[in-house]
Amino acid sequence: MRWGAAVVALLGLTGLLLAASARDSVCPFVFTDVASAAGLRFVHERGATREHQLPETMGSGIAWLDYDNDGWMDLYVVQSGPFPPNGSPRARDRLFHNNGNGTFTDVTDKAGLRDAAYGMGAVAADYDNDGFTDLFVTNFGGNILYHNNGDGTFTDVTAKAGVAGAGWSTSAAFADFDGDGFLDLFVVRYLDYTVEKNYFCGDLVKGRREYCHPTLYPPISNLLYRNNRDGTFTDISESSGISRSLGKGLGVVVADFDDDGRPDIYVANDTTMNFLFHNLGGGKFEDVSLLSGAGVNSAGRAFGGMGVNAGDLDGDGRLDIVVANFEAEPNSFFRNLGSGVFEDVSSASGFGPPAFLFSGFGINLLDVGNAGRLDVFISNGHVLEVPRMQGVTYAERPFLMWNDGKGRFMERGCGEPFRRELVGRGSATADYDNDGAVDIAVSNSGGPLQLLRNEGKHGHWIGFVLVGKKSNRQGIGARLTLETEGGRQVREVRAGESYLSSSDPRVHFGLGNSTSVKSLEVRWPSGIVQKVTQVVADRYQRIEEPSSGR
Numbered sequence: 001m002r003w004g005a006a007v008v009a010l011l012g013l014t015g016l017l018l019a020a021s022a023r024d025s026v027c028p029f030v031f032t033d034v035a036s037a038a039g040l041r042f043v044h045e046r047g048a049t050r051e052h053q054l055p056e057t058m059g060s061g062i063a064w065l066d067y068d069n070d071g072w073m074d075l076y077v078v079q080s081g082p083f084p085p086n087g088s089p090r091a092r093d094r095l096f097h098n099n100g101n102g103t104f105t106d107v108t109d110k111a112g113l114r115d116a117a118y119g120m121g122a123v124a125a126d127y128d129n130d131g132f133t134d135l136f137v138t139n140f141g142g143n144i145l146y147h148n149n150g151d152g153t154f155t156d157v158t159a160k161a162g163v164a165g166a167g168w169s170t171s172a173a174f175a176d177f178d179g180d181g182f183l184d185l186f187v188v189r190y191l192d193y194t195v196e197k198n199y200f201c202g203d204l205v206k207g208r209r210e211y212c213h214p215t216l217y218p219p220i221s222n223l224l225y226r227n228n229r230d231g232t233f234t235d236i237s238e239s240s241g242i243s244r245s246l247g248k249g250l251g252v253v254v255a256d257f258d259d260d261g262r263p264d265i266y267v268a269n270d271t272t273m274n275f276l277f278h279n280l281g282g283g284k285f286e287d288v289s290l291l292s293g294a295g296v297n298s299a300g301r302a303f304g305g306m307g308v309n310a311g312d313l314d315g316d317g318r319l320d321i322v323v324a325n326f327e328a329e330p331n332s333f334f335r336n337l338g339s340g341v342f343e344d345v346s347s348a349s350g351f352g353p354p355a356f357l358f359s360g361f362g363i364n365l366l367d368v369g370n371a372g373r374l375d376v377f378i379s380n381g382h383v384l385e386v387p388r389m390q391g392v393t394y395a396e397r398p399f400l401m402w403n404d405g406k407g408r409f410m411e412r413g414c415g416e417p418f419r420r421e422l423v424g425r426g427s428a429t430a431d432y433d434n435d436g437a438v439d440i441a442v443s444n445s446g447g448p449l450q451l452l453r454n455e456g457k458h459g460h461w462i463g464f465v466l467v468g469k470k471s472n473r474q475g476i477g478a479r480l481t482l483e484t485e486g487g488r489q490v491r492e493v494r495a496g497e498s499y500l501s502s503s504d505p506r507v508h509f510g511l512g513n514s515t516s517v518k519s520l521e522v523r524w525p526s527g528i529v530q531k532v533t534q535v536v537a538d539r540y541q542r543i544e545e546p547s548s549g550r
Contacts, residue, residue, distance in 0.1 A: 027414030029369050029456040031400075031440070035449050039104045040075065040441075042094055042449040044425075047081020047118070052209040053198050054191070054217075055118060055140045055168065056083055057383040058250075061362075061426030061500025062443050065124035065133045067111075068152055071540075072098035073430040073504050075441060076135060077449055078119035084195050085118040085141060092116050093137065102433055112153045115144050121426065121500025125174035127183045128231055129473040138169035138187065138500070147231075163233050165223055168193050173496025175254040175263045176472050176525050178283050182227040183472050183495070186242075188249035188267055191217040211384060214270050219246035222267065222275075226283065241285045247272045251308040251363075253497045255319050256479065258340035261527060263477050266294070268305030268323050278340060294321055294334040294342040303329045307363040307427075307499030311374050312490045314407030317481070319492070322351070324360025324378050324499065327392055331355040331363075331378065335407065351376070351401060354411040357391040358399070359383065361499045362427025366438040370459035370510030372486045373405040379424030379442050379499075395421035398442070415452075422447045428497075430504035436461040436538060438508055443501075460511040463540040466493055470526040471545055474505055477525040482509050483518040511537055 035041075048056045059080035064073045075096045082091060093115050096104035117139035124133050132148035142164040146154040158164050168190045174183040191214055202210035221243040225233035237243040251268035258264065262279035269275065273295040277285040289295030296302050304326030313320045318336035325331050330352025334342040346352030355378070362379035380396035397420060400413040413419075423445040429438050437454035444450065462482075466475030475493050482489045491507045511517070520532040524545050532543055 027456070029454060029458070030415040031417050031452040032415055032455055033417045033450050034102075034453045035451040038102060038451055039106075040096055040449050040451050042077050044443055044445055044447060044449070045079060045081035045091065046446045047083035047091075048446070049083055050209065051198060052201070052211045053083050053195065054193060054211060054214070056081070057211055057445070058170070058190075059120050059425060059445060059500070060443050061121035061171070062428050062441050063122035063124045063135065063502035064428050064430040064432075064441070064504045065135070065502070067095070067133055067148055068097070069132065070100070072100045072434065073432050074098045075104065075432075076122050076124065077443060078122050078137065078426070078500070080119050083118055085116070085139070091118070093119055093122075098432060107152070110152065112155065113146065114156070115139070117141055117144070120169060121171050123172045123174060123496040123502040125183055125476060125495035125505075126473045127174060127185070127227060129182060131473060133474075136163070136172055136174070136185065138172050140168050142166070143169050143187065157231065161231060161233050162235070163225055167220060170250050171252045171496065171500050173252050173254045173265075173494070175477055175495070177224070177263055177279060178226065179262070179525060180227075180229065181468070181470060181472055181526065182229045183476055184227050185225040185233060186252060186254065186265055187223040187225070188252045189220045189222055190250060190270070191248055192220045193217050214248055219248050219272055221246055222249055236283055240283050241287070242277065245275055245277075245287045247275055249275070250306050251323070251499050253308045253310045253321070254477075254494055255310040255492055256477070257310070257319055257336060259318070261523070266308060266310065266321055268308040269302070270304045270306065270326070271302060273302045274305050274323065288340060292340055292342055293344065297332060297346065298344040303332065305332070306359070306361045309363050309365050309497050311365040313365075313374055313403060315373070315405055315487055317488060317490050319490070320407070322363055322365070322376060324363040325355065327357060327359040327382060329356070331360055333407075345407070349408050351409040354399065358396050360399075361425045362442060362501060364427055364429045364440065364498050364503065366429045366440070367508065367510035368400065368402070368438070368454065369456075370436065370461040370512065371405070372459075372484065372489060372510045372512045373403045375403045376401040376409070377427060377429070377440055379427045381423035381425060381445060393421065395423050397421050398424055417450060417452050422450075426499050426501040428501040428503040431463070431506070431508065434540070436463070459513060460515050460537045462509050462511060462517065462535060462537050464507045465540060465542045466507070466522070467542060467544045468524065468526075469545040469547065470528065471524045475524060475545065476505070479523040480507050481521045483520075484511055484516070485514050485518070486512050506540060
């Protein structure tokens with residue numbers, strides 16, 4: 001009987017492998033994990049203990065940035081364990097320099113990066129407009145702001161800047177919320193939780209602990225810091241209205257959802273209603289979560305939101321919202337109907353149902369084949385070491401949701417990484433080898449870092465590096481509208497998205513079979529509207545903000 005079962009299992013596995021191989025053979029685009037060959041040798045330590053502290057289940061994230069301005073995207077990877085944080089060198093984050101030849105070099109020590117806290121996420125942006133990208137790292141406990149010195153090194157300026165925060169921070173995003181030309185900082189916090197507040201959950205008689213459910217802990221407010229333009233920040237969480245909304249935040253994305261020229265904030269909350277903060281101007285925000293239709297699903301339920309992203313998924317020029325949710329819940333797709341109103345089309349679009357047995361965390365939008373439409377990558381992984389039963393597992397394979405260009409999706413991942421089961425967490429996209437095909441980095445809880453190289457025959461493309469003058473230096477918050485023979489595409493420049501992560505700040509458009517562009521318009525955060533001419537396909541180009549515009 002045992003041999004018979006083994007043979008059946010082997011035949012079943014062989015059938016699955018053959019089916020996967022056949023599927024890959026007809027895929028025009030296949031992703032290959034090249035992390036090891038590229039020199040990205042990193043294994044996340046979650047620091048699991050017998051105490052079953054909740055932070056052990058959640059980390060960590062990554063950030064793409066060109067810290068030395070050589071035109072190649074470097075990678076910062078956040079480490080977590082051991083827990084509680086004790087300053088152990090083995091818990092340090094890592095910075096990998098892109099050598100420009102497909103490989104990376106660990107330059108953490110050389111760069112002076114010494115964060116040994118229990119890490120969660122990271123976001124990269126030039127907060128002081130000096131032309132060099134800085135780093136903000138979120139931790140369980142105090143956060144860290146690293147100033148880029150411009151010589152390949154960083155300095156911890158947290159105390160001077162006043163952004164250490166407190167509690168359990170998760171994701172973060174930079175944006176110019178008040179339009180003064182300097183980037184402000186939004187920090188998401190998860191629960192009102194401390195090491196001492198680790199309640200006993202599990203079998204009390206046997207003394208066997210388990211991880212507690214987040215519903216047992218009170219919600220907490222998020223943090224908003226205004227940039228004082230002198231290297232310091234002021235906490236305006238209360239005066240802005242942000243602190244009045246208590247949630248259990250994990251992911252954040254900043255975008256102008258109602259097309260009024262001001263960046264709004266969307267937060268994915270775990271077991272509580274997601275937040276949409278409408279920017280009223282003047283440093284004030286209004287919580288429109290419920291009224292917008294994007295706070296809960298169509299049945300009025302709050303989900304276990306983890307990662308979040310935004311982009312025009314149906315080609316109508318408006319920015320939609322996608323959220324990666326916990327197991328037994330479909331992922332969410334909120335279609336933007338205009339005027340700040342959203343419709344939950346998770347089921348009708350095909351986006352949500354494939355995720356029912358999976359727990360989504362990282363979520364990224366990318367034009368996989370340069371076809372002129374945005375597909376969606378989702379990293380999956382449970383928070384509990386559940387037994388393999390009824391299709392639910394601890395380690396899970398990721399998703400690639402293919403978009404038909406009209407906001408209808410099919411789950412279809414090609415290549416070995418989409419069959420490999422890991423405990424996926426933060427993910428971020430970047431064209432790390434500058435070949436015009438967008439690649440993906442994934443941090444896995446208790447597992448290896450992945451670099452998924454986008455391979456195969458792709459369409460034409462074009463990419464842009466923005467340089468602000470009146471606006472912030474990187475043009476964070478700028479909106480680009482591209483018209484081609486295939487239609488219109490809209491992108492916004494941002495710093496912070498997905499889950500605990502930050503992607504390549506360069507703006508990438510797929511052009512399909514076309515090598516020509518009808519028009520390109522840039523709406524800068526300053527309000528200047530610029531028409532860009534002499535656009536050349538299949539390369540990255542620099543766009544500088546003019547002194548005035550339409």
